[in-house]
Amino acid sequence: MHNDITLFNDESHRFILLNESDPGDEDGIPSNQYLILHNGKGTLLDPGGFGVMPQVLNVMLQYIQPQDIEAIVLSHQDPDIVGGLSSWMRLTSAKVFASRIWRRFLPHYGLTHMRFVDIPDEGGNITLNSGLTLSFIPAHFLHSPGQINVYDPLSKILFSGDVGASLVPLDEKANHADVFAQNFSTHRQFTEGFHKRYMASNRALRYWVQQVRKLDIDIIAPQHGLLYRGQVKDDFLDWVYDLPCGSDLFELD
Ligand code: FE
Numbered sequence: 001m002h003n004d005i006t007l008f009n010d011e012s013h014r015f016i017l018l019n020e021s022d023p024g025d026e027d028g029i030p031s032n033q034y035l036i037l038h039n040g041k042g043t044l045l046d047p048g049g050f051g052v053m054p055q056v057l058n059v060m061l062q063y064i065q066p067q068d069i070e071a072i073v074l075s076h077q078d079p080d081i082v083g084g085l086s087s088w089m090r091l092t093s094a095k096v097f098a099s100r101i102w103r104r105f106l107p108h109y110g111l112t113h114m115r116f117v118d119i120p121d122e123g124g125n126i127t128l129n130s131g132l133t134l135s136f137i138p139a140h141f142l143h144s145p146g147q148i149n150v151y152d153p154l155s156k157i158l159f160s161g162d163v164g165a166s167l168v169p170l171d172e173k174a175n176h177a178d179v180f181a182q183n184f185s186t187h188r189q190f191t192e193g194f195h196k197r198y199m200a201s202n203r204a205l206r207y208w209v210q211q212v213r214k215l216d217i218d219i220i221a222p223q224h225g226l227l228y229r230g231q232v233k234d235d236f237l238d239w240v241y242d243l244p245c246g247s248d249l250f251e252l253d
Contacts, residue, residue: 004059005179007219007227008155012039013132015155017179017221018059021052023080029167031080032223034159035060036152041130043071044094045150045159046223049083056084057091066091070128073136074098075161075223076144077105086111097126097136099146119148137215139163139208141200141246149212156218162198163208164236166191166225181226184235190225191236192243200246209241 008015014037022030033056034045042064048056057066069092074081076099089096089111098106100118107114117126123136135151142163150159166181168190181187199205212220220228220236228236 004062007157007221008152010154013037013154014063015152015157016063017227018056021048021055023049023051029080029224032221032225034221035063036132036155037063038128038132038154039130040064041068041070041128041132043073043128043132043134044069044088045073046075046081046161047072047084047088049080050087051083053084053087067093069094070130071132071134072096073134073148073150073159074102075139075149075159076147077102078144081223082106082109085109089115097134097148099144099148101146121146123148137211141204142208143198143200143246145200151215151217153216156216158212158215158217158220160220160222162194162223163240164191164220164222164225164228165194165198166222167194168225179227180229181232181236184232184239187226187232188239194224195240195243196245196249198246199243202242202244202246202248205240205243205245209237212237 004019005017016035018033018035020030031048033048036043072094095115095117097117097119103116119136123138125133125135127133137149137151139147139149147161149161220233
């Protein structure tokens, strides 16, 4: 488990990996939560499940008070992203951005403070009150049919949700001095099974890689596991472009 780390910092803009949250059950998947600070306001990317909410809040409070959180972005509808949202919506007055296709499903998490803003299928840019511009990049079917990535043009960080997610064993994590994968050929074993089983198809991956390669990206920051930059980032994109996965792996009669 790593602590919070600043991935980008200039005077008015900071991109922080809050911590790696563990749901407290050895079967629960650890998750990364990110906070963007801009002109004194905050945006949370995938704030996490119900069990991790107190840990995430605890770390977040070192940087910003809940009333200054202006936006929460949900990459998709899963419990490790939305499970804690009811508490976040009581604690903050943030708008919650999520794919339009999940709007009518999310109330089933018991959400009563509805402040959702639909992200259209084609994505697009939004400028918040602080002046922060977020670029929503569709990553549909990777793995969710309404999956959204967030690109921050100031830090050149792409929050990639489940794309690039890895499950790194604890003993292996102890060898990592930082939160970045050091070498894709050794990292691949921790990410391959997840992508083959959860991602819908190679066509979806290829479309995503084509869109992402148009962006100027320094860091790819997934919701689980280690982050990618430099050569490892390029190697990851090359690998995932050619990866058969999901329905590609069905053998037809
Ligand atoms: Fe998911």
